[in-house]
Amino acid sequence: MEHSKQTQFGSSDKKDAGASSVVNGHCDGMVKRPAGGPSQPPAAESGSQRPVMESWREDRTRSVEDNEMSLPSLAAAYTTILRGLGEDPQRQGLLKTPWRAATAMQFFTKGYQEKIIADVLNDAIFDEDHDEMVIVKDIDMFSMCEHHLVPIFGRVSINSCSPSGG
Structure with a gap:
């Protein structure tokens, strides 16, 4: 990672308690807080995200295969979250937690993918x-x-x- 990006998100020196950590080339997401102000997540890099309305309009169905393909990246994200919280993902009690959490998140959000009229109402409009x-x-x-x-x-x-x- 370039030094300029590290200084943007805070020093990697242990003496600077307000600095964020950089793991695997990624910042933990918190910018060093200015005096008296709250920490804010860093702004997204330009071009890294599509406009919200554009992505919302797309077909949002998610197949079982899509879930299976995205599960490893979701589990990796939960591993990063655990590390960011100071936990050891290799600790016995947390070994399968990233996979369980990723599966749970897919379950919790599965309703966002349903076609409400066809899948839920089943022609119950009369x-x-x-x-x-x-x-x-x-x-x-x-x-x-x-x-x-x-x-x-x-x-x-x-x-x-x-x-x-x-």
Whole structure:
């Protein structure tokens, strides 16, 4: 890694406690904090990411084969996270953790790939001629916080009123 990039993310000297670590040519993601300010992740290099709206519009289906092919890179990312937290990924209790975490993340995010109308609703959309409120209670809900990448679990209730205001 070039010296200029190392100094951009902080010194590699142990005496500088505020510096970030560089492992396998990658910074741990935290920029040295200016006095009184919070640490921020480094800005993405220009051209390294597609615009969010562009990627969102693409076909988002993910096959079993896609999951199998991406599992090693996801597991490697979790290994990096463990190292960044000061853990030893080779410790007995953590040996399979990166693979388990990667598999869990694929499971937690599998709903993002579903075609809602076809896969979930199964043609359950139909015309109804009554004018009363419909209430469905205690629906188990699972999602993922996109800001923290942690699962969200809960129960929701939904009511629907007819267009005529019933």
